[in-house]
Amino acid sequence: MLEVANVEAGYGKIQILNNLSLSAKENKLTLLIGPNGAGKSTLLKTIFGFVTPSKGSIRFQGEEISGLPSHKLANLGIGFLLQRVSVFPDLTIEENLKLGAWSFKKDSARVAQRIECMYEKFPILKQKRSESAGLMSGGQKRMLEIARTLMPGPRLILVDEPSAGLSPKIAKEVYRVLHELRDEGITLLMVDQNIRESIGYSDHVYVLERGQVSSESAADEIEKNLKQVVESWLKF
Amino acid sequence: MNELSPLLAQLVNGLIIGSIYGLMALGLTVIFGVLKIVNFSHGEFYMLGAYASYFVSQTMGLHPVAGIFVAILATFFLGVLIEKALLTPLYENKVERKDEYALLITFGLSLFLINMALAVFGPFQKSAPALTGGTIDLGVITLSSGKVLAALIAIALLLIMLFIINKTWLGTALRAISQDRDTSAIMGINAKRLGSIAFGLGACMAGAAGALLGPVFLVYPIMGTVPAIKSFVIIVLGSMGSIKGAIYGSLLVGLVESLGVFFLSPAYRDVYSFLILILILLFKPKGLFGGAQWNN
């Protein structure tokens, strides 16, 4: 579904990703782990076009997407959940959701139907629909971000540290929702530091170190090697 | 007649002028909110709007209200074109010092447009025909119908703008871009294209203000300088980027000016708004609506 091949990218003159290749298979949860600063967020930003690769190719459903402006990717069916809080704070919850439907805004019946669908899935959003999104709690903001990402019915979602900054209880809820998505047939490429929590649910794991894939394996195998992998990070 | 009549007349005058400043200031706010730049050529769109309307009504002999619509359309499209030609490098990571780039570009544009107007229209002041003749007698005060109509059109345009900003897809997307550009791209919003439209909308509000005030003051190449400075004052005292601030700030400046004219002296008309700015910033350093961003 998504193929990243020999990509090099970075910020200005500083190169962060070095000849990086990986792929995310359809209907699977592919997990990216690695130490801080390894380039995990940079990789997702590069896939989404926020960072332009200087070399290599990125294909989505067989089509080259590297070099496309970011706003075109939403129309192709790619969603992106950022690591940081990304609700529009001064828009209402309903306006935030509506913007998730930007790519089919002319079809007002479908927009209304999708919003209702999200309200069913996340009742708290319906309750607070006309409040400013900035006033919600951290967990509610994350739920709104997920709901907004689901509005257009994406095929692939890039997820960057979904539980960062959340309490364990809310983090659990977030994971439950994300795993449901995978079961509904949405492909996920997810960065997570919460290794123990997430490995059990993932189908394939890549370990990123210094902008490169240092190892990869099916999730059940890596669980065995986990201790060794983490120890190897501590070495530098 | 009544003793208070002159004061009332000045107050009404202040509200009328204030509502037209409101258009200018809201235009500046839209541009600042979406593009994160201060448009130093705002006064020149005001001037071009005044000329456009002057030519439609005076030279072509159409009704002055038609002139206002032509002015709005002309300055909108000019704004869109200028943004596309000069400001897009800001958003392609081609420019390192964005603020300085935007300052130089819009300031240079201001000088260019003034000199172009001097060359094309000449330096002479022209007086545009009033929007409509006659007066309205309210008993205590008598108002010129032209001024009242100008204020009504300004208020209608302000309401239309607020409707666009708060209730339409375009406005929601513009507010989204102003709050978080990257996330708006994730939604599929083309912030570059909407940035041009935002600049056009901002420019045409200045153009409308010029077309409305042309008949009240005079039409000449540097007519935009003072209103532009006042709209900078207004958006600073209303807190940069706050829509509420732009509108209340404009009414405040309009009122303070006319009260100053009444109680102190008309000679210092343009100074009063600065005094109020200094006073407000002394007590509320973030402006009247400090912290409030692009909400209504």
Ligand SMILES: Nc1ncnc2c1ncn2[C@@H]1O[C@H](COP(=O)(O)OP(=O)(O)O)[C@@H](O)[C@H]1O
């Ligand atoms: N916007 C940026 N500009 C310059 N350097 C950056 C930027 N974002 C991240 N970096 C650098 O890139 C490296 C990788 O960062 P990142 O991709 O965020 O790592 P990770 O998500 O794996 O923790 C880090 O050294 C970081 O300092």
Ligand SMILES: [Mg+2]
């Ligand atoms: Mg990261």
